[in-house]
Amino acid sequence: MPFDVLYAGQTSRAFAVRFNGTVHAYLNRCTHVAMELDWQPDRVFDASGQWLLCASHGAAYQPDTGQCAGGPCQGGLVKINVVDKDGVVCWQTAYNLKPLAF
Numbered sequence: 001m002p003f004d005v006l007y008a009g010q011t012s013r014a015f016a017v018r019f020n021g022t023v024h025a026y027l028n029r030c031t032h033v034a035m036e037l038d039w040q041p042d043r044v045f046d047a048s049g050q051w052l053l054c055a056s057h058g059a060a061y062q063p064d065t066g067q068c069a070g071g072p073c074q075g076g077l078v079k080i081n082v083v084d085k086d087g088v089v090c091w092q093t094a095y096n097l098k099p100l101a102f
């Protein structure tokens with residue numbers, strides 16, 4: 001599920017995934033080169049469904065933590081805290097993470 005955030009003052013893409021029943025959200029920005037991970041629009045899981053995979057050079061991230069699991073990534077994805085209450089998922093702001101202004 002893609003969504004937009006204001007990260008460090010810039011409009012940025014983010015995404016949320018459900019993995020093993022729990023929702024996790026991250027900034028959609030690879031730590032190798034600041035590119036979106038998607039290998040197809042809004043597709044970030046590898047074929048096995050076990051890893052978040054960057055389409056550019058194959059960096060793999062753990063879906064539940066965002067930590068680098070292999071490939072050229074350098075550190076973990078920027079995690080966005082979420083609250084899943086009765087099936088309604090909301091992401092939480094942080095000092096460098098804000099909603100877009102309308």
Ligand code: FES
Pocket residue numbers: 030031032033034035054055056057058059071072073
């Ligand atoms: S930009 Fe993601 S692996 Fe290189």
